[in-house]
Amino acid sequence: MQKIQQTRFFLFRFKLFALSFLLGAFSLTACTMNPDKQTPGEEYVQGEWRQDSVPAQNRLVSYSLYDLKFSCDSFYMKISSFSKINYGPDTCMNSGHWAEYIKGTYSQKLDTLHLKGEFCNADGSYKDEKGCFRSGDYEEYFKVKQKTDSLIQFASTSNVIPINARLIKRTSCVPKPL
Numbered sequence: 001m002q003k004i005q006q007t008r009f010f011l012f013r014f015k016l017f018a019l020s021f022l023l024g025a026f027s028l029t030a031c032t033m034n035p036d037k038q039t040p041g042e043e044y045v046q047g048e049w050r051q052d053s054v055p056a057q058n059r060l061v062s063y064s065l066y067d068l069k070f071s072c073d074s075f076y077m078k079i080s081s082f083s084k085i086n087y088g089p090d091t092c093m094n095s096g097h098w099a100e101y102i103k104g105t106y107s108q109k110l111d112t113l114h115l116k117g118e119f120c121n122a123d124g125s126y127k128d129e130k131g132c133f134r135s136g137d138y139e140e141y142f143k144v145k146q147k148t149d150s151l152i153q154f155a156s157t158s159n160v161i162p163i164n165a166r167l168i169k170r171t172s173c174v175p176k177p178l
Helices: 002-030
Strands: 047-050 062-071 074-083 097-109 112-120 137-148 151-156 163-170
Touching: 062 163, 074 112, 097 137
Parallel strands: none
Antiparallel strands: 047 062, 047 163, 062 074, 074 097, 097 112, 112 137, 137 151, 151 163
16 A cells, blocks of 8 residues: 555656646747847838828828838837818817827838837827827838838838838947847
8 A cells, every 4th residue: 555655656746847847848938038139120221211292292181201210120200290181179280280209119021011119209208198199009010112222112001102211311220238
């Protein structure tokens, strides 16, 4: 009888050890450490880009112009919107002209640029949900066509008007600590 109990106890401890080992092995493969610095991002977009106009903007009821800044794997975007129709209170609409700001990170796979971030204030600080316009998460995919070294077309998957942006200032990636 004692030998059976010893065998059961041994099997119990062996199963416990095996389970602990497997859980430890899975946790090592499932989790990775976050990097301590920014990743380099895409070299060809590093810098500041501006959209000066959209086709037939004088005939449009509303349109937006984009300013984009890429630094390593991060982006900062200003969307300047113009409208002939006042959609909301003038404290927000500012007589048909307002701006929204977004910051986050980006990645590129083949010809698609994926921007993921959040709406923020002009200084990059957290935007209160009770403020004007959009707040919270921002996520967008763009098909990218580099026309020249200083002209890129970003074709949004959710908008029919492409963003033709010209280079304002070229920068290089200097990874910052996170």
